[in-house]
Amino acid sequence: MAGVSFNLPAGREKEEVETVLSLPYLAYALNESFHFFGGIMIVGIGVDIIEIERIRASIERFGSTFLQKLFTDTEITYCRSKKNPMQHFAARFAAKEAVSKALATGWAGEFQWKNVEVVNDPSGKPNVKLYGSTAEALQHSRVLLSLSHSDTSVIAFAVIEKKE
Numbered sequence: 423m424a425g426v427s428f429n430l431p432a433g434r435e436k437e438e439v440e441t442v443l444s445l446p447y448l449a450y451a452l453n454e455s456f457h458f459f460g461g462i463m464i465v466g467i468g469v470d471i472i473e474i475e476r477i478r479a480s481i482e483r484f485g486s487t488f489l490q491k492l493f494t495d496t497e498i499t500y501c502r503s504k505k506n507p508m509q510h511f512a513a514r515f516a517a518k519e520a521v522s523k524a525l526a527t528g529w530a531g532e533f534q535w536k537n538v539e540v541v542n543d544p545s546g547k548p549n550v551k552l553y554g555s556t557a558e559a560l561q562h563s564r565v566l567l568s569l570s571h572s573d574t575s576v577i578a579f580a581v582i583e584k585k586e
């Protein structure tokens with residue numbers, strides 16, 4: 423850098439200092455600086471993988487009691503409209519667990535199954551709607567979600583971001 427000179431700390435190579443001035447580091451520093459300027463911060467991430475068979479067994483055993491306890495009417499209608507409803511029920515189960523992990527409170531605290539609802543937009547993209555105590559705990563926050571299915575398993579990945 424023209425006009426700027428500094429002494430390298432003992433044991434540090436020039437390449438290390440260049441790394442500190444690199445794009446990833448600057449992106450990190452920018453993210454951190456949002457603390458001061460009122461930006462968006464990632465406050466939690468969560469992932470969950472579920473065997474579809476496990477959900478199928480619970481639904482067959484406990485029937486509508488299980489469904490009503492875990493899923494909203496919108497979710498039940500969506501899953502039942504699909505060729506393989508169990509895959510979609512399992513994905514929503516995984517989504518709720520992933521969000522609970524991102525909340526850091528797990529099963530305790532403010533998490534309740536039906537307070538986290540997965541609603542697909544017209545393109546199929548899943549969005550998360552929050553209700554009750556979970557919505558209160560996540561004021562000024564937004565949950566981002568991605569789902570994927572295989573024949574036997576589903577995976578959900580959730581990110582909670584918060585407006586500072």
Ligand SMILES: CC(C)(COP(=O)(O)OP(=O)(O)OC[C@H]1O[C@@H](n2cnc3c(N)ncnc32)[C@H](O)[C@@H]1OP(=O)(O)O)[C@@H](O)C(=O)NCCC(=O)NCCS
Nearest residue numbers: 509510511513514540542545546547548568569570571572
């Ligand atoms: C989105 C898409 C790639 C899903 O891929 P897939 O291998 O068939 O299915 P997966 O098992 O990996 O994922 C299924 C999940 O993807 C999610 N999904 C569907 N459409 C989506 C979209 N437009 N954007 C983000 N996620 C989407 C849903 O959550 C779905 O699960 P659900 O129905 O239980 O909610 C596929 O549906 C597609 O090609 N859609 C059209 C193109 C498109 O909209 N692409 C967006 C990403 S570039």
